[in-house]
Amino acid sequence: MRISLGFQKLDGHPLNASDDSPAVETIPDDESIYICSTFLDCDPDVLLRMERTLAPDELSRAAKFHLIRDRNRYIASRGILRELLATCLDKNPRDLEFVYGPTGKPSLRDSDQPTPRLQFNVSHSHGLAVFAIARDRNLGIDVEFIRPGFEGERIAERYFSAREVEELRRLPAEERTEGFFNCWTRKEAYIKADGNGLQIPLNSFGIALAPGVPARFLQGVPDKWHLACPTAPGGYVSALVYDGPSCEILQITVDHAVEKHTSRILN
Amino acid sequence: MSQELSSQLAPAYSVITASPVDPPLAQAPGRAQIEAELVRTWQDLLQVEQVGVNDDFFDLGGDSILGTRLMTAIQEKFQQRFELSRLFTHSTISALAGELLAARRTSAVHIVPMHPEGTRPPLFCMHCATGHVLRYRALVSHLDSDVPVYGLRAPDVHELKGFPTVEELAELYVEDIRRIQPYGPYQVCGFSFGGIVALEVAHRLQTMGETVSLLVLLDSINPAHYQNLSFLQTLHMRSTYLRDRVSTYGRNVVFGKWKQLYADVAEFFWWRAKEFAWKLRKNTSRLPKKMGTSAVQETVVMFATAGEAFKPKPYQGRIVLIRSEKRPRFSDEKALGWEGVARDGIEVCTVPGDHFSVLEEPDVAGLATALNGLLKKNAVQA
Numbered sequence: 001m002r003i004s005l006g007f008q009k010l011d012g013h014p015l016n017a018s019d020d021s022p023a024v025e026t027i028p029d030d031e032s033i034y035i036c037s038t039f040l041d042c043d044p045d046v047l048l049r050m051e052r053t054l055a056p057d058e059l060s061r062a063a064k065f066h067l068i069r070d071r072n073r074y075i076a077s078r079g080i081l082r083e084l085l086a087t088c089l090d091k092n093p094r095d096l097e098f099v100y101g102p103t104g105k106p107s108l109r110d111s112d113q114p115t116p117r118l119q120f121n122v123s124h125s126h127g128l129a130v131f132a133i134a135r136d137r138n139l140g141i142d143v144e145f146i147r148p149g150f151e152g153e154r155i156a157e158r159y160f161s162a163r164e165v166e167e168l169r170r171l172p173a174e175e176r177t178e179g180f181f182n183c184w185t186r187k188e189a190y191i192k193a194d195g196n197g198l199q200i201p202l203n204s205f206g207i208a209l210a211p212g213v214p215a216r217f218l219q220g221v222p223d224k225w226h227l228a229c230p231t232a233p234g235g236y237v238s239a240l241v242y243d244g245p246s247c248e249i250l251q252i253t254v255d256h257a258v259e260k261h262t263s264r265i266l267n
Numbered sequence: 268m269s270q271e272l273s274s275q276l277a278p279a280y281s282v283i284t285a286s287p288v289d290p291p292l293a294q295a296p297g298r299a300q301i302e303a304e305l306v307r308t309w310q311d312l313l314q315v316e317q318v319g320v321n322d323d324f325f326d327l328g329g330d331s332i333l334g335t336r337l338m339t340a341i342q343e344k345f346q347q348r349f350e351l352s353r354l355f356t357h358s359t360i361s362a363l364a365g366e367l368l369a370a371r372r373t374s375a376v377h378i379v380p381m382h383p384e385g386t387r388p389p390l391f392c393m394h395c396a397t398g399h400v401l402r403y404r405a406l407v408s409h410l411d412s413d414v415p416v417y418g419l420r421a422p423d424v425h426e427l428k429g430f431p432t433v434e435e436l437a438e439l440y441v442e443d444i445r446r447i448q449p450y451g452p453y454q455v456c457g458f459s460f461g462g463i464v465a466l467e468v469a470h471r472l473q474t475m476g477e478t479v480s481l482l483v484l485l486d487s488i489n490p491a492h493y494q495n496l497s498f499l500q501t502l503h504m505r506s507t508y509l510r511d512r513v514s515t516y517g518r519n520v521v522f523g524k525w526k527q528l529y530a531d532v533a534e535f536f537w538w539r540a541k542e543f544a545w546k547l548r549k550n551t552s553r554l555p556k557k558m559g560t561s562a563v564q565e566t567v568v569m570f571a572t573a574g575e576a577f578k579p580k581p582y583q584g585r586i587v588l589i590r591s592e593k594r595p596r597f598s599d600e601k602a603l604g605w606e607g608v609a610r611d612g613i614e615v616c617t618v619p620g621d622h623f624s625v626l627e628e629p630d631v632a633g634l635a636t637a638l639n640g641l642l643k644k645n646a647v648q649a
Contacts, residue, residue, distance in 0.1 A: 064326045066315060104355070125330065144332065155335045159351075188331060199352060 050079025137244035140192030152180035393457030409635030462487025492604025
């Protein structure tokens with residue numbers, strides 16, 4: 001199975017051949033980052049095809065999950081990641097090999113790497129996965145399901161900076177949960193982009209978190225890092241952090257049987 | 268369908284809560300208890316019924332946000348701080364329990380968990396001049412069982428860089444206290460010399476921005492106060508003390524308790540001789556290396572000397588002094604010299620017994636009742 005990729009710019013307009021913008025290559029160029037968000041619950045036959053592309057270590061990891069739902073989501077997320085990367089590299093998804101860093105972050109084996117290197121990052125929450133792919137730059141992406149009624153105040157007190165806690169408290173009650181998750185995803189995306197696990201204390205840097213306010217770093221983050229908030233399906237928030245020269249963020253739509261017969265079967 | 272499917276395909280896990288080979292850790296919750304508690308926490312957080320000690324947090328559906336809630340739960344249940352970043356490398360219950368146990372063993376070396384169970388804020392008891400906390404045993408057995416009690420024992424002599432001051436001891440203890448209870452409000456107390464240390468510990472916690480909700484001195488005197496008495500006051504104190512000694516010895520003579528008389532007098536002279544010897548050595552040998560084993564046995568004198576050199580700093584709070592009824596040498600001073608040290612004043616509570624019997628049966632019951640009352644009142648105010 002090959003997936004067909006459709007592209008649209010971050011502002012939501014599909015890219016047509018008639019558009020003035022440059023034609024999208026299958027592999028991201030130096031000035032673009034591909035991001036893709038997709039639900040992970042999918043038809044059994046699709047899942048089976050994806051499972052066949054996984055490496056033995058991924059399959060044994062999948063076998064460790066407690067819930068079938070979680071196992072299937074893991075298979076789907078790895079399957080889609082392989083599809084995406086294989087499409088970019090024009091290879092067979094099954095032939096890709098991942099190597100893992102000390103914090104478990106996967107990257108492509110050197111012999112699969114084009115020059116400049118392809119970097120990617122994945123995050124998933126509550127059945128939704130987001131992928132970010134770029135070349136020659138560090139990047140981190142995070143998505144979180146906005147758990148309704150989640151009481152984040154104590155977590156905020158411990159993990160957010162004083163300024164963020166104050167900003168969160170100033171928000172009207174109905175916006176506080178979203179504000180909390182905005183802050184969390186943006187922080188996590190930065191931590192992931194930096195690549196040193198959670199070694200950077202989460203309360204050592206500040207970001208803007210209020211819903212409807214442009215996302216940006218406020219303090220404590222080196223200038224080279226940029227923050228963007230890709231649109232996410234309703235009920236989710238996501239954040240992307242990357243370094244390097246300014247670039248265009250292209251949202252990829254994945255066209256496969258995923259998303260069509262989702263939760264009905266396995267939830 | 269999903270239910271059916273999961274029951275067919277999911278591996279069967281049983282709730283394994285304990286590794287039977289682990290010996291129980293003296294008094295502190297052992298591995299079995301920690302694991303059982305973590306299993307319950309994971310079941311709650313992850314909404315999974317069956318959790319085994321070797322299951323991975325992230326395999327059970329955990330993520331970093333749930334991780335933060337696990338850290339909060341660990342702090343509440345075990346009064347231990349665990350960094351979120353370490354969950355990624357210790358993501359099974361068995362690994363977490365091992366880390367929690369190891370942290371407790373290696374980091375808070377001066378902590379003696381005398382009664383670590385309980386849901387109310389913990390009470391920290393500083394060692395007296397003996398350096399150990401065994402004297403508190405009877406007291407702890409009388410305290411309300413839902414108050415966790417931790418003792419602070421003195422460092423081993425090789426840890427000390429020369430002769431310790433109260434300030435140096437307090438610095439060590441504050442660090443360990445914060446490993447057990449990361450944030451205030453704190454409750455600290457100490458018997459005799461321990462009260463002096465407790466005051467310095469409380470002072471240090473306050474300078475760190477923490478609140479101290481209860482500071483109790485158990486029959487401690489303020490040595491600085493007694494060193495600065497006027498000639499008349501000194502004379503008065505000495506005569507009171509002498510009167511007490513003479514009447515004690517006299518009573519022994521009258522009732523023919525020769526053994527007791529001999530023991531009392533011997534102790535009187537032994538103590539003074541040791542004190543003199545210590546002071547002499549302290550002035551002649553400044554290198555800790557020269558502190559031989561004979562000096563180690565004289566911990567009491569060492570700490571008493573440290574206490575005598577201590578000058579209390581103004582304390583931004585209230586001191587509670589629970590004193591024994593019979594404290595002959597200082598009996599005419601109700602507050603044992605502590606007036607004016609605390610900004611919010613001193614509350615004195617007198618309980619039956621003398622300086623030594625106050626921690627022993629049966630007199631200890633009176634002390635425990637007073638302390639229980641204070642702890643309860645403190646809980647209500649908080």
